[in-house]
Amino acid sequence: MENIVPWGRSYEEYIxxxxxxxxxxxxxxxxxxDGPAGFNxxxxxxxxxxxxxxPIYAFGAAQIKSxxxxxxxxxxxxxxxxxxxxIWEAIPSVEELGRVRMSAMDAFLSDYETGKSEGRYIAAELPSLPFESGKFDIALSSHFLFLYSNHLSAEFHLQALKEMLRVARQVRVFPLLTLAGTRSPHVSFIMQLIEKLGFSTEIKRVPYEFQRGGNEMLLIQSV
Ligand SMILES: C[S@@+](CC[C@H](N)C(=O)[O-])C[C@H]1O[C@@H](n2cnc3c(N)ncnc32)[C@H](O)[C@@H]1O
Structure with missing residues (x-):
């Protein structure tokens, strides 16, 4: 837990x-x-x-909050x-960013124990997911895959995306940038490998840009 920096985006940001x-x-x-995001x-x-x-859902609400x-x-x-x-447009200042993020994390914390008992927050770690094949329509990754490309290899990304495609018929990943703000070196390589497995891949412009240049998602689905 001492290496984790919880920071969660809002429902509106996910949309x-x-x-x-x-x-x-x-x-x-x-x-x-999803960590402490307010989307769920x-x-x-x-x-x-x-x-x-x-993986942070292995911890209790008090530990995550602290x-x-x-x-x-x-x-x-x-x-x-x-x-x-x-880009300080939708979120105009660092102070407002703090408010938006804290309010998203408060929404998460208020829902967490109930959500856990309902099976909506599951402690799990890619590249392995404890769900049966085809359980979901869409699997999302926000600010995890590609963002940490300096720490997570192309092979990890491939295994993680294959696992997400096992449990969902469509996968969306945002952003395509690393923490340094440049396109992840894994994106095009991963797209080629995923297409060889028989899926279609597409980079789509989205109506969200906070990290400068971060306004695209990768959409993967069965053909
Ligand atoms: C930067 S946060 C993003 C949180 C949220 N998705 C959002 O956009 O607000 C990255 C999240 O990835 C989670 N994470 C780290 N390793 C993971 C793994 N192997 N599989 C799934 N999630 C992981 C972290 O616990 C953290 O909650």
């Missing part, structure tokens, strides 16, 4: 990052690496069907330092 339509929000959705809590409140899988509070200032200091790497 924009993955360009999710109202009819897609009615489908069975899996969020991989809010989509469930609106009657949607979502399960989130993340980690959020301990790391909050460090993240904010980092954001102030790297302000120029972000």
């Amino acid at each position: 924009a990052m993955f360009d999710l339509t109202d009819s897609e929000l009615k489908l069975d959705i899996l969020g991989c690496g 809590a809010e989509l469930t409140r609106r009657g949607g069907h979502i399960i989130s899988a993340d 980690r959020i509070l301990t790391t909050y200032e460090t993240v904010m200091t980092q954001m102030r330092k790297n302000q120029a790497d972000y």
